[in-house]
Amino acid sequence: MNLPNSLSVTRIFLVPLLVVVLLTKFEGRMILGVRKELVGAAIFGIASLTDWLDGYLARRRQQVTALGQFIDPFADKLLTIAAFISLVQMDLVQAWMVAIIIGREFAVTALRTLAHARGASMPASPLGKIKMVSQIVAILALILGKDHLQGFYVIGQIALWVVVITALVSAADYFRRFGMFLNPKVVPLPSSSPNVKSSRNDSRKAG
DSSP: OOHHHHHHHHHHHHHHHHHHHHHSOOGGGEETTEEHHHHHHHHHHHHHHHHHHHHHHHHHTTOOOHHHHHHHHHHHHHHHHHHHHHHHHTTSSOHHHHHHHHHHHHHHHHHHHHHHHTTOOOOOOHHHHHHHHHHHHHHHHHHHTGGGOTTHHHHHHHHHHHHHHHHHHHHHHHHHHHHHHHSOOOOOOOTTOHHHHHHHHHHHHHO
16 A cells, blocks of 8 residues: 555544543543643644645645545545534534534535536636635634633534535535536537538439
């Protein structure tokens, strides 16, 4: 297994650690003298960094593999879904917002898989990058903003709304593109085409 794929696997192993840190009731909310929210934010930050790093290394080293193309987005979705569900349990995010975000992920993945199976590719929506950055900001800020401290909670809520809006808009764009793929428009030839007239004349002469 090459280094980029190893980083993706590391990100997967960080997911249960993140959930345990965020949801376990430690005495005084401290882990080895450090506030557990800081530990959780550090774990999520490291995991998010590996997301950027594995893609960068795969391209730089020309180590893009079929395994990497599967495991990298899988690790991303697993990390964000686990983080958002943990935030719901911590009463920092409303469940309906997380349901929209997770539902969008599954719907878009299904559409892209169907398109790929039919020999077509659906490039990532430009809004996807905005959503991804907003997700990272929202999760980090909300973890650090437990008990509404230091204004992080407000920043996290604003970023969360950006995530929800971009998730809905980008999902609509994917459905639109998938619909165009299923029902391509056929442009009919005009009846006054010279080629059509000449073919008609030739057929008459031949008859």
